[in-house]
Amino acid sequence: MIENIKPDHEIIKSFIKDGSTVLDLGCGDGSLLHSLIEEKGVRGIGVDMHAEGVDESMRKGLSVLQLDLNKGLSSFKDKSFDYVVLNMTLQAMYDTLLVVKEMVRVGKKAIVGFPNFGHWKLTVRMLLSQRMPKTKTLPYEWYNTPNIRLMTIKDFRVLCDENNIKILKQVYLDEGGKSISGKLTSLRAIEGVFLLQG
Amino acid sequence: MVLVFHALSGDAKVAEWWGNMVGPGKAFDTNKYFVLCINTLGGCQGSTGPSSINPKTKKPYALDFPQITIKDMVNAQVKVLDELGIDSVLVATGGSMGGMLTLQFAVSYPSRVRNVIPIATSARTSAQNIAFNEVGRRAIIHDPNWNKGNYYGKTPPNDGLSIARMIGHITYLSDKSMAKKFGRKEREDRNFEVKFTGPQFEVESYLQYKGGRFTERFDANTYLYISKAIDLFDLSDESGGDLTRALSKCKSRFLVIYFKSDWLFPEYQSLEIVDALKDSFANVSYRVIDSTYGHDAFLLETEGMTKTIVSFLEGAK
Numbered sequence: 380m381i382e383n384i385k386p387d388h389e390i391i392k393s394f395i396k397d398g399s400t401v402l403d404l405g406c407g408d409g410s411l412l413h414s415l416i417e418e419k420g421v422r423g424i425g426v427d428m429h430a431e432g433v434d435e436s437m438r439k440g441l442s443v444l445q446l447d448l449n450k451g452l453s454s455f456k457d458k459s460f461d462y463v464v465l466n467m468t469l470q471a472m473y474d475t476l477l478v479v480k481e482m483v484r485v486g487k488k489a490i491v492g493f494p495n496f497g498h499w500k501l502t503v504r505m506l507l508s509q510r511m512p513k514t515k516t517l518p519y520e521w522y523n524t525p526n527i528r529l530m531t532i533k534d535f536r537v538l539c540d541e542n543n544i545k546i547l548k549q550v551y552l553d554e555g556g557k558s559i560s561g562k563l564t565s566l567r568a569i570e571g572v573f574l575l576q577g
Numbered sequence: 578m579v580l581v582f583h584a585l586s587g588d589a590k591v592a593e594w595w596g597n598m599v600g601p602g603k604a605f606d607t608n609k610y611f612v613l614c615i616n617t618l619g620g621c622q623g624s625t626g627p628s629s630i631n632p633k634t635k636k637p638y639a640l641d642f643p644q645i646t647i648k649d650m651v652n653a654q655v656k657v658l659d660e661l662g663i664d665s666v667l668v669a670t671g672g673s674m675g676g677m678l679t680l681q682f683a684v685s686y687p688s689r690v691r692n693v694i695p696i697a698t699s700a701r702t703s704a705q706n707i708a709f710n711e712v713g714r715r716a717i718i719h720d721p722n723w724n725k726g727n728y729y730g731k732t733p734p735n736d737g738l739s740i741a742r743m744i745g746h747i748t749y750l751s752d753k754s755m756a757k758k759f760g761r762k763e764r765e766d767r768n769f770e771v772k773f774t775g776p777q778f779e780v781e782s783y784l785q786y787k788g789g790r791f792t793e794r795f796d797a798n799t800y801l802y803i804s805k806a807i808d809l810f811d812l813s814d815e816s817g818g819d820l821t822r823a824l825s826k827c828k829s830r831f832l833v834i835y836f837k838s839d840w841l842f843p844e845y846q847s848l849e850i851v852d853a854l855k856d857s858f859a860n861v862s863y864r865v866i867d868s869t870y871g872h873d874a875f876l877l878e879t880e881g882m883t884k885t886i887v888s889f890l891e892g893a894k
Contacts, residue, residue, distance in 0.1 A: 400858070422858055430864065434885055437832070437862050440892035444851060444863040454852045 387492070388414060390550045390558070390572045391464060394490050395419055399461035402426065402485060404448055404478075405468030409436030416441075449473045455485040466492040466572075470526040476538070483544055483577025492572040495551075497531030499566040516569065532565040539575065548574035578663060579605045580690070581614040582654075582671030582678035585745075585803055586795060588622035589614045597879040604883040610667065617678070618653040619645045619803050621796035628729060628796045639798060640726035647674075647810045651681045658689070668890065669829075670694035672875030673842070674803070677702075677810050680824075680850070684812060687828045692893050694886060696834045697875040699846035700820055700853070701811040706841065709748050710804040713741030717797045726798050738797040739788030741804075746787050751838040751871030755780060820853040827854070831861040832889040834882065836874035862889060 388411050395401065397419045403412040406425030409432070415421045425436050425443035436443035449472060463486030465478065470493055472478045482489035494516055504512040511521040519526065530538075532551065539546055551568035553559045559567055581591045581599070591614035592599050592607075599605045599612050616624035619642070627642040634641075658666075669690045671679045676698025683693045699706075720737030722728055750758075759780040767777045776782035816822040831854055835847035847863065854861035866881035868874035875882070 424855055424861075430866075430881075430885070433862065433864055434888035437885070438888045438891045440830075440860075440894070442830075442855070442860045442862055444855070444861070445865045446863070454848060456856070459856075 387550075387552050387556055387570065387572065388466075390552070391466060391490055391492060392419060394488075394548060394572075394574045395421065395462055397421075400459075402455070402460040402463045404463060404465040404482070405471075406436055406441075406443060407432045409439050409441045409443060411464070411466060412436070412441055412443075413439045448478055451477055452481040452485050455481075457484055458487050460486045462486055462488050462490055464490045466490070467494065469493045470496075470528050470530065472528060475528050475530075476542070479538065479544065479575075480542065480577075483575055487576075488547070489575040489577070490572065491535070491575060492570060493530070493535065494526075495532045495565065495568045495571055496529040497533060497565055498569050499563075502566070532568060532571045535571065535573065539573075543577075545576045546573055547576055578666040579610045579612045579668040579670065580654075580658075580666045580682075581605070581612060582669070582675035582682070583614055583617065584671070584673040584675045585800075585807065586742075586791070587675065588620070589616045595876065597877075598882060598886075604886040605668070605670075613661075613663075613666075615654045615657050617803070618650045619799060619806065621799040622794075624653070626796065627726065627798035627802055637729040639729065642798070642802060644805060644809075645802060646806050647677050647681050648685065650806065651678055651685055654678075654682075655686060655689070665689040665691065667893070668692045668694060670696065670886075671698075672696040673698055673872065674807055677807065677812075680812055681810075683827045683829055683831075684823055687826050690829050692832070692890065693827070693829045694832045694834065694889070695850065696882070697836055697839050697842050697872055698850075699842050700823075700850050701813065702808050703846065707808045709744060709841075710808055713744050714801050714804060716740035716744070717801060720797075723797065726801075728797070733792070734797045735789075735792040738792050738795065738800060739785075741797075741800055742791040742795075743784040743788040746784055748841045749871060749873045751840065751869055753838060753869040754871055754873070757869070759783065820849060821856045824850070824853045824859065825857040827859060829859075830889075830893065831859060832885070833861065833863045834866060834875075834885065835864070836866050836868040836870070836872075836878060838869050839872045839874060841872040 399421050401421045401423035403425045406412050406427050409425050412423050412425045426446050427433050428447045433443050433445045463482040501512045550572045551559050551564045552570040554569050587594050601608050605612050616622050618624050619626045621628050627638045631638045669679045669682050676695035679695045717734050717737035720734030722732045723734035762779040813820040813823045833847050833851050835844050851863045864885045866878055868878045870877050
């Protein structure tokens with residue numbers, strides 16, 4: 380959904396065991412799923428609501444379905460995948476909570492990666508300009524952005540907590556795409572990747 | 578080799594009725610692929626059907642022709658493949674009834690096809706579809722010329738067949754496409770002195786014309802037999818109603834295509850196929866193509882179909 384962010388596929392890959400089954404929601408052009416199949420021997424299906432992404436994924440030989448995630452995953456059975464992945468898409472979902480709940484229902488584990496709107500630069504810029512910030516990774520105007528549910532890393536942790544979703548692992552990435560830890564990570568991180576279990 | 582299965586009223590001349598999809602530089606590029614389409618069993622355009630001569634009686638079969646099924650049609654076409662020495666095909670595809678034949682082919686002969694593209698179709702005919710087919714059949718058998726199917730050499734039940742075709746056409750269009758094509762436009766030559774028989778609105782005139790033209794090339798008994806074969810179709814029959822089990826025998830890649838506004842084969846019917854395939858971890862892709870044409874979109878949405886089919890076939894390598 381956010382073209383400019385090259386989401387850190389390596390982190391997601393490190394969460395996924397070889398030979399497992401993966402449902403990649405919002406798979407875009409299928410590059411993550413394709414590399415998971417090539418490098419980790421997973422079996423997987425991609426889902427995206429955009430025709431271009433689905434066609435591009437098919438061109439890579441992937442199995443991919445053009446479905447609207449906002450309608451839920453009712454046709455997917457409980458725990459039918461080892462992992463359900465949603466990378467850089469959650470912020471564009473209308474019914475965010477439904478999507479997260481569906482992920483931990485369908486997947487034995489779920490992996491969510493999203494841009495951290497609590498990054499200090501965004502926070503400061505908003506404070507100073509009194510306007511919704513635009514950046515390379517969030518280049519849209521407030522009135523036309525597909526990213527309709529901007530949240531911070533802390534927001535997401537609270538959402539998981541309130542809905543009894545266990546956070547098994549969490550990795551934060553800085554602007555250079557490097558994994559960071561220590562103090563003030565939720566201010567320094569541009570992206571968070573979470574491994575979850577329902 | 579691309580094997581195309583034609584729909585209820587189609588025939589082997591695929592480069593004519595699907596000329597926008599089959600030909601040099603088209604989605605099914607004849608510079609790259611051989612494209613084969615075979616007249617279906619029960620038909621009246623070259624294969625054996627109720628209008629064919631029964632060698633025993635030297636007369637047309639008429640209703641002595643056995644009720645055939647979608648599976649029989651596939652089996653007959655496989656005999657043609659055998660005869661031509663074609664062991665397997667790269668792609669099997671078709672829209673509407675052609676999609677049913679495509680699915681049946683993939684299930685009955687899993688090792689003979691590598692890529693399957695069912696378009697605007699269903700794995701089992703819905704009550705609504707059966708209902709429309711039944712009204713069409715009633716129109717034919719209540720035509721006095723039908724004569725229990727024995728009309729060969731006499732006046733055929735053209736009125737009945739033409740009404741059946743009119744009903745068909747309504748189900749192939751959409752409210753939007755009709756509004757756009759006809760609206761409430763009336764014919765200039767409408768004559769209010771003639772009550773009811775002459776066409777008043779353009780849409781009436783269109784349906785009458787299409788119905789009439791159809792009788793020039795189609796046999797009424799074939800319409801009865803093939804529409805019944807469609808009604809009888811349920812891919813899960815041999816698997817105790819379990820579609821997932823039925824499709825688990827398939828080894829091919831699948832691309833299921835649904836068109837928005839196709840109310841004759843609504844989205845849930847495509848998704849039923851997709852779900853059954855994904856549950857057995859088959860390589861299945863699903864595409865929704867924007868269209869206002871209704872069911873006819875599988876003949877008309879050239880650009881959308883071409884893009885997605887070309888992408889899918891590129892991934893076949």
